[in-house]
Amino acid sequence: MTEEVKRVYAFGKDAQGNNVTEGNTSMKAVLGGKGANLAEMANIGLPVPPGFTISCQTCMEYANAGNVWPEGVLDTIQEYREDLEARMGKKIGEASDPLLVSVRSGAPLSMPGMMDTVLNLGLNDESIKGLIAQTENPRFAWDSYRRFIQMFSSVVMGLDSDLFENAITAMKNARGVATDTDLTAEDLQELVVEFKQIFTENVPASDYASLVSDGTVRFPQDPSVQLQLAIEAVFGSWNNPRATLYRKQNKIADDLGTAVNVQSMVFGNKGNTSATGVAFTRNPATGEKEFYGDYLVNAQGEDVVAGIRNTSPIADLKHVEGLEEAGTELEEVFVTLENHFRDMCDIEFTIEQGKLWMLQTRVGKRTAASALHIAIEMEKEGLITKKEAVMRVDPEQLDQLLHPQFDKHANYDVVAKGLNASPGAAVGEAMFSAADAVATTEAGRKCVLVRWETNPDDLAGMIAAEGILTSHGGKTSHAAVIARGMGTPCVCGAEMLKIDAEKKEAAIAGTDIVIREGDMISIDGTSGCVVLGAVELVLPELTGDLDTILEWADEFRTMGVRANADNPEDAELSRGFGAEGIGLCRTEHMFLGDRKQIIQSFILNEEPSIRQKALDELLEAQTGDFYGMFKAMDGLPVIVRLLDPPLHEFLDSPRELDVEITRMVCEGAPAADIAEKRALLSQVDAMAEVNPMLGLRGCRLAILYPELPAMQVRAIAMAAARLQKEGLHPEPEIMIPLVSVLPELETLRGEAEEVLVQVASEEGVELNIPIGTMIELPRAAVTADEIATKADFFSFGTNDLTQTAFGFSRDDVESKFVPRYLERRILPFNPFETVDPGVAMLVDIACQKGRATNPDITLGVCGEHGGDPDSVKTFHKIGLTYVSCSPYRVPLARLAAGQAALAETMGDARDK
Incomplete structure (x- = not known):
């Protein structure tokens, strides 16, 4: 078989003790993480039970063909099974001395607990006799057989595991014992009979004709049938609901598939000199350099993670009688693995009658605090470089620390x-x-x-x-x-x-x-x-290891990070998190509460004196708002977006007004009051739009009501002038939203500049306030060369750009059809969470065109994508000046920007 179509790979030693492993840790895309690391452990001389791995690509071929095996694969698996039997000197299912195997999943990226495993495969009514004879331990043999039937029935046949757990509980109650280990060999033999009967009663004959004998479904006795069904079940578990949900949650592609590892069994349930455990080379919660984990004496691995028995700390293992040598060897293995992989490792092991066996290792899952501490400590120890330390931390994890x-x-x-x-x-x-x-x-x-x-x-x-x-x-x-x-x-x-x-x-x-x-x-x-x-x-403070990693990331990143903030408190918080300015101050958020009535009186009244009074009140309030914002970010840029939302958002709800009028009528309110409310409802209804997100908002609102942007620009200028006189260094910038054609920007920029000149003259200060626009419409993106001639900066509003590029309404689609699109894989991810390639292309086009006519233009993004690590990396490749995001995502963006810069020179050093 050529390498191009090789589907099965051996690992471990042959009968003479020679390493016959065919893979290594670089082959995770083929062998899965578990298979690749089993091969690597065998290659570096660690004790690994021999076996073979069926590739991830075989899984996808099988699934894509409607769960039909590719031609020749079953024959190849049979060849590798026979090779494993030759290496072990015994056969699966053999009556006199059976070889038992585990069948485990192993995806290219770690998915702990999401897919299926079958242990003790190869036991049947004949081979159980050989196992008893070879081990002289009937209790161990019957315990292994009942475990196999229970696991095979649950994992492969889909039976409810409670059917078996209830039987075990009933047996313990009948015998008056507290734990499974108190059951005798005779008790377990009875359970095997009962388990097989549960199998017969609950497996539908119509679905498994090959298991029907004399009209009755029977637990399979043929090891070849057991093995094929188990492999198929593990392949099938790639698409079980929990694995699919886990991939979606962790942004893992659906087309990777899982490998299947068929490995000779070693047993931790052969008495008090046997044990099994899960361990980490460092504490995964804190990152401290200590051997961390749990083990159980006289147990199998599933018992540890299932939580059905109380475990003991791994540090005690080398002090347990009969396990001292294996415990000491395990600590040496910890050091070997960590030095080899240069990372904290997660380990599964079994000790069989004093002999240590390594069943798995992988780069261990860890908390954010642990990830930071381990990265910093390993840099100090010389295991990794500072660049690698920065790349080791997942930006999404930083949310944990906040x-x-x-x-x-x-x-x-x-x-x-x-x-x-x-x-x-x-x-x-x-x-x-x-x-x-x-x-x-x-x-x-x-x-x-x-x-x-x-x-x-x-x-x-x-x-x-x-x-x-x-x-x-x-x-x-x-x-x-x-x-x-x-x-x-x-x-x-x-x-x-x-x-x-x-x-x-x-x-x-x-x-x-x-x-x-x-x-x-x-x-x-x-x-x-x-x-x-x-x-x-x-909320915790940004100190310690997190601060260190972010400072290191700042050394490498070339893209700035600003924050989206609408009040002085959020501005101060953002600055504390390392924001280098405010990329978006949404002034509409300043018009809520009591101020809603002020803006409403402006909208609904034609009387000039009433409108002017409203503008005067808003001017005073807005000047105070901007004064606080600019002061909090003294010396750093603050981009203020002029009013953007549809005008009717500042009005009362028509539905609520209608309800209120009905209530007033029922309660007999004065006719004049009712008439006034009806007049208000009529005004509000007259301003309703069929599609307000594409209606009277943004720069259109400013052109129809020039008094509003003039008031806001005056407030910005007055706040800046006041701070200048106090000896501070405010750096406001004015952003005009929703521009689609150059004349919109020309008109509003001209009017804003007139106000700035007036305030500068009145206050006796010099005001150099940049004026730019938000690029959030496809037309603006593709004509950015024209718009850039009148813009000091572009700020990409990728929320609206995504809406208008897709024709999606963000307020509707995420609760309606996007989940279904994701489920059916019509979309690979939610485009409102991670920037879509098509939207990114519009951003890239606008950047290139903008720079062509205005080489000094500043380019940033202020949509929610500015805090998404994957999007940040996309924006780095495009060449944006900065990203802006919510205050609590500033640390994530700083780290992601640093990693994006490093990836260009060293590649992604994080071992997933």
Whole structure:
């Protein structure tokens, strides 16, 4: 078979101890992350159970053909199976000495817990006898067989795992024991019989004719059937709902596929000299250089992450009798892997009767705080460069560090404690199912998902919730790993909580406290505290490791970062986060509250004296607004956008007026009052537009009502003049919105310049205030060479540019058809979150044309895309002067801009 069509790759050693591995860590696109790293560990001499990997491309060929195997692949898999059997000196399903294998998924990018695994494959009613004879351990053998039937039934056949868990619980209750490990070999043998009967009763014969014998569906005894069905199930899990949702959440492409790793089993459940565990070479929550993780004696790997037994810390392993040597070797492996991969590694291992085996390694998921600390410490240790340190941190993760924390001055009582699994604090209503969490969030209320332990099917609820609370599971449980990856606060293993999911409540042991659905609770994922009631939250400061990484990023970035802010408080906050100015001050946000009545009186009255009075009041208010903004950003540019929204947004709602008139009539209000309200309704109705976003707004509003922009320009100039006289250095800039043709800009610029000259003369100061425009219409983008002749700067309003380029209404599509477009893959992502290539092309065209006629023009973007890391990288390639975003996304934009600059010279050094 040629390399171009090679679909299966071996890893591990042969029977003589020679390494026969065919892959390495650079082949993740082919072998998946797990398969590539298994190959790499084998190549560097670590103890890896032998096996083979079926490529990611085979998965996609199989799926794209309607779950039909590509020609010859099953034969190739059979060849590699026989090769593995030769290397191990035993055969899968052999009656005298069976080889058992695991069948695991492994995507090119890490997707922990999202896809499926089958362990102990190869056991049947005959090979169980050989396993008992070889191990002289009947309990171990029957335990392995019942696990295989349970996992195969759930993963491959889709049966409800509770059917089997309920049977185990009934058996423990009947025997009067507390844990699975207390069940005897005879008990487990009985469970095997019961599990096979559950299989027969619940698998539909019509769907699995190949499993029907004598008219009855039977658990498959043929190892070849077991293996093929398991591989097909793992391939199928690439498109299961939780994996699809995870890819969407983490912007992972749908066409990558998953590899399948078929690997000889090693057993951590062979007694007290056997164990299994999950570990990290550094603390994934804090980044401290310590061996971190959990292990269980006499268990299999799924037991650790499932949270069904209480684990022990990995640091204790080398002190356990019978495990000392393996524990010491494991710590040496930690160092080997971290030095080899030059990053914090996530490790899965098994110890079989004292012998250490490495089952997996990957670059470990970590919190934002941990990512920063690890990057900085590894730079200090000389493992990585400063540039690599900057590239290692995911900008999206920085949101975690800006999450609220409990106010240290707040008074509250801690009712339970668990493990501090993912930092940050959350407050919300207690919800006991993923579906209820989603429904609560969709209803506009915040919630905390409370579960005994989460599983992959809970992902939608975990995404919806403000925080996650579980009563079981350790720091490497499903809840902990997923929460850390999403930046969601999480408290795990709060064993005082006795959860009754059916009743939707949780009793706290030793107290009379019961948390019921809808009760407000607070959790602190940094300390592990659980509080009944709402605790006041505060935001952390930008200090420490985050400040260091951002300073390093600033050394490399070439694109500026400004903030979108509409008041002095947000301006000061932005400056604290490192913003280099205000890229967008939306003045319409200053016309809310009591001021709405002032602007409304201007709109609805034709009487010049009333209009002038309204303008005078607005001038005073706006001058104060701008004074505060310019003072907060002293010495830095502040772009003020003149009024932009449709005029009717400042008016009362016609529907509410109609309701009010009806109420007045019913209550017998004076006829004159009713007539006045009806006249107002008539005026408001007369100003309604069919499509207001394409109607009377922006520069059109300014041309029809020149008094409004004149008032705003005067307020800007007066505030700047006042600050100049106080010895400060205000740097305001004026932006004219929604320009589509050059004469619009020429007209309004001329009028603005007249006002600036007047104020400068009146105040006795010099005012050099740039005037530019917002490019948010396709016509403006493609005629930017004309518009640039009268503009000192362009600020791209990519929100509206996306609307007008697509013909989408942003206020409607995100709740209507865009989710369906994403689901059906008509759109690869939401274009209002990440800039679309077509919209980016319009920006690029406008930049090139603008610079052609005005080489000194400043080019920025002020839409929401300015805070999206992927969009920031696009804007860097286009060559924008700066991006502007909301205050809390300024750190993300700074880091993304630094990474964009570095990527041009060194490539993306982050190992995903």
